[in-house]
Amino acid sequence: MAADQNRILIIEDEGNIARVLQLELEHEGYAAEIAGDGIDGLARATDEEWDLILLDIMLPGLNGIEVLRRIRRQDEEIPVLLLTARDSIPDKVAGLDQGANDYITKPFEMEEVLARIRANLRYRNASREKNTSRPLRVGDLYLDPKTRQVRRGERKIRLTPREFDLLTYLMRHAGQVLEREQIIQDVWGFDYAGDTNVVDVYIRYLRQKIDKGAPAPLIHTVRGVGYTLREHDG
Ligand code: CA
Numbered sequence: 001m002a003a004d005q006n007r008i009l010i011i012e013d014e015g016n017i018a019r020v021l022q023l024e025l026e027h028e029g030y031a032a033e034i035a036g037d038g039i040d041g042l043a044r045a046t047d048e049e050w051d052l053i054l055l056d057i058m059l060p061g062l063n064g065i066e067v068l069r070r071i072r073r074q075d076e077e078i079p080v081l082l083l084t085a086r087d088s089i090p091d092k093v094a095g096l097d098q099g100a101n102d103y104i105t106k107p108f109e110m111e112e113v114l115a116r117i118r119a120n121l122r123y124r125n126a127s128r129e130k131n132t133s134r135p136l137r138v139g140d141l142y143l144d145p146k147t148r149q150v151r152r153g154e155r156k157i158r159l160t161p162r163e164f165d166l167l168t169y170l171m172r173h174a175g176q177v178l179e180r181e182q183i184i185q186d187v188w189g190f191d192y193a194g195d196t197n198v199v200d201v202y203i204r205y206l207r208q209k210i211d212k213g214a215p216a217p218l219i220h221t222v223r224g225v226g227y228t229l230r231e232h233d234g
Helices: 015-027 038-047 064-074 089-097 110-132 161-172 180-188 197-210
Strands: 007-011 031-035 052-056 080-084 102-105 136-138 141-144 149-152 155-157 219-222 226-229
Touching: 007 015, 007 038, 015 031, 015 110, 031 038, 038 064, 052 064, 052 110, 064 080, 064 089, 080 089, 080 110, 102 110, 136 161, 141 161, 161 180, 161 197, 161 226, 180 197, 180 226, 197 219, 197 226
Parallel strands: 007 031, 007 052, 052 080, 080 102
Antiparallel strands: 136 141, 141 149, 149 155, 219 226
């Protein structure tokens, strides 16, 4: 699977419709998978990483509106396109209230489905881009992902690319306790089978540059777990 391939989850109990959607989406270069009822659909929607969800409203197990409501409790960003057999105003209103991004009324033209998927993915990618390029601040620590400038107070800090990536990650998750394995996966970008000492090594480098000589440290060790970056310890 290509790394930049968009993943789409189809939650639809009508097998032939789900299958047609899957084939057409795969033909367009998406990775598409099917969940056949509301319960399985909700579990897969929240347990796995998706770029977009096609969600039927009339589903056995748990109806689409309820599935959507529960997805939105966990993820406000993911585009969800509702499929509805009826051109039903109450369904549309309920769907919008629960944070649906778009509607497709059955029977649909595949070209229209594909166009709406493209539009919603474009919008999502644009807003992701905006979020990832915004400057980060924790206490007097400042990091600008665009210019790659880092400052602690007035002091400019020079980081290697890996140190920069690690600090960006810690700042994006400020206040959270991050396990070494998780840091390895997200910063080094692979499932690291070996030991995770490399994280400790890079944390030491960062402490030298960020915290040394500062009135209060920002990087904290959480014994037996990992690390956290926050303004006040405890
Ligand atoms: Ca259905």
